Amino acid sequence: MVGAAEGKAGTAKWIRGRSAHLRGALLGLVLERPSHGGELANRLAVRLGETWRIDSNDVYRLLQNLLDEGLIEVREEPRRDKRLGTRIVYHPTELTSAALTRWIETLLPRETFRLGLHAKLAVAREQDVPGLRSALAQHRRECLTLATMMCPGDGEPGSWGALFMDCTRDGIHQMLQTELDWVNRTLRRIDEYAAGHA
Amino acid sequence: MGPGSLSHRELHAPLLSFANVDKRRREGERESVVLEGVSLELQAGSALGIYGQRRSGKSTLLRLAVGLELADGGSVRFEGRKLAAMSSGERARLLRGPIALLTGDGWLPSPGETVMDHVAMSAGSAGLSLREARRRALAALDRAGVAGVSAEEMTVSLAPDTRARVMLARALVREPRLLAVDEPAPLPALLERERFCALLREVARERSIALLVASEELSALQGIGSLASLSAGELCSTEDRGTVVEFPRRRAGAGESP
Numbered sequence: 001m002v003g004a005a006e007g008k009a010g011t012a013k014w015i016r017g018r019s020a021h022l023r024g025a026l027l028g029l030v031l032e033r034p035s036h037g038g039e040l041a042n043r044l045a046v047r048l049g050e051t052w053r054i055d056s057n058d059v060y061r062l063l064q065n066l067l068d069e070g071l072i073e074v075r076e077e078p079r080r081d082k083r084l085g086t087r088i089v090y091h092p093t094e095l096t097s098a099a100l101t102r103w104i105e106t107l108l109p110r111e112t113f114r115l116g117l118h119a120k121l122a123v124a125r126e127q128d129v130p131g132l133r134s135a136l137a138q139h140r141r142e143c144l145t146l147a148t149m150m151c152p153g154d155g156e157p158g159s160w161g162a163l164f165m166d167c168t169r170d171g172i173h174q175m176l177q178t179e180l181d182w183v184n185r186t187l188r189r190i191d192e193y194a195a196g197h198a
Numbered sequence: 199m200g201p202g203s204l205s206h207r208e209l210h211a212p213l214l215s216f217a218n219v220d221k222r223r224r225e226g227e228r229e230s231v232v233l234e235g236v237s238l239e240l241q242a243g244s245a246l247g248i249y250g251q252r253r254s255g256k257s258t259l260l261r262l263a264v265g266l267e268l269a270d271g272g273s274v275r276f277e278g279r280k281l282a283a284m285s286s287g288e289r290a291r292l293l294r295g296p297i298a299l300l301t302g303d304g305w306l307p308s309p310g311e312t313v314m315d316h317v318a319m320s321a322g323s324a325g326l327s328l329r330e331a332r333r334r335a336l337a338a339l340d341r342a343g344v345a346g347v348s349a350e351e352m353t354v355s356l357a358p359d360t361r362a363r364v365m366l367a368r369a370l371v372r373e374p375r376l377l378a379v380d381e382p383a384p385l386p387a388l389l390e391r392e393r394f395c396a397l398l399r400e401v402a403r404e405r406s407i408a409l410l411v412a413s414e415e416l417s418a419l420q421g422i423g424s425l426a427s428l429s430a431g432e433l434c435s436t437e438d439r440g441t442v443v444e445f446p447r448r449r450a451g452a453g454e455s456p
Binding site: 137140141144145147148150151152158166169170173174176177180181184185187188191 | 249251389392393396415416417419420421422423424425426427429430434435436
């Protein structure tokens with residue numbers, strides 16, 4: 001659990017913050033195949049699905065972040081139609097693969113919901129399975145811990161005043177239960193895949 | 199066994215412990231793994247909730263914990279003593295004394311039997327006089343929130359909520375040190391369900407009874423300080439620190455010999 005132990009202080013800047021998942025997923029896509037920006041935005045949207053609402057302007061900003069960190073590099077390459085000149089293509093650097101592995105293993109302290117894991121799964125390579133497993137197991141522990149922190153309400157049970165609190169608690173329990181079920185099923189799928197390919 | 203004869207190990211042991219427990223079940227030609235490498239410790243007077251979906255092995259885990267079934271690998275100990283090393287008679291005595299199991303299908307009312315008879319009978323089988331058994335039964339029913347009037351009701355015609363409470367009273371009357379509950383609240387009304395779960399926690403806390411509760415609903419486990427999730431026979435708890443899992447993971451597959 002390398003990533004978990006390091007916590008916030010030891011985590012690289014690009015892994016933190018709201019767009020960390022998208023930056024991580026972009027690294028995975030660039031590693032798979034060097035692409036220009038528009039293509040990367042497309043591939044990201046297709047890979048992660050509609051729920052992510054990928055905005056291509058954001059993608060250019062995220063690519064710039066990754067360039068600043070030296071995790072990707074740009075090359076000018078001629079377009080297929082030579083008359084149209086060249087275009088910018090994003091390529092991996094020697095740091096990219098290790099950075100992707102690190103991101104997959106790292107579950108941020110407040111990353112309680114599955115979006116980040118979803119992005120990790122979307123671009124993980126087979127060699128990332130141990131890191132994925134440990135990130136999933138850590139997420140499961142966090143869900144369980146959050147569930148233990150959900151205390152039964154103070155109000156007189158069954159009173160009107162307790163009703164709202166009961167509903168809210170119920171919602172959180174349902175959400176955590178769904179998360180746990182998803183993690184458990186994902187781990188089972190990975191294990192069954194591994195058993196089939198052993 | 200007198201206190202003088204307790205070994206060091208038994209004195210300092212947790213109330214209940216599972217060490218690397220495996221359980222397999224034969225289903226026709228196939229052998230399936232129900233539990234794999236399950237380890238847990240439950241200290242006297244503490245509580246552990248186990249969340250798992252249907253057929254995740256929760257009931258099997260509880261049956262192993264109370265000695266109704268024995269593990270195929272690893273060991274289950276109660277107060278430091280291996281359940282597998284005891285005679286079936288000894289294990290049966292545990293279940294009439296320090297260990298209680300509450301399950302939805304454990305309700306077997308006899309015709310013509312009152313609630314009081316039902317609970318007192320349970321105390322009586324622990325070797326008490328009838329008078330003492332009735333006194334204890336009344337106290338247990340009172341604590342389980344079954345009003346005095348209901349004590350003379352017939353067991354065959356109880357409402358689900360009362361039935362659950364009578365089952366709890368029946369368990370309490372034997373003064374258990376471990377209370378295992380399989381699906382604590384299969385009650386139709388949400389409020390009844392929550393009140394019953396709260397009652398379980400309160401009673402266990404005030405009497406220092408260790409509580410092992412399994413449910414397919416996380417909300418039924420609220421208020422329990424320690425939770426674990428059971429999936430594909432594997433137990434993971436809030437107490438676990440990150441474990442390194444080798445890949446591909448070795449799994450006992452179908453058809454493999456034990």
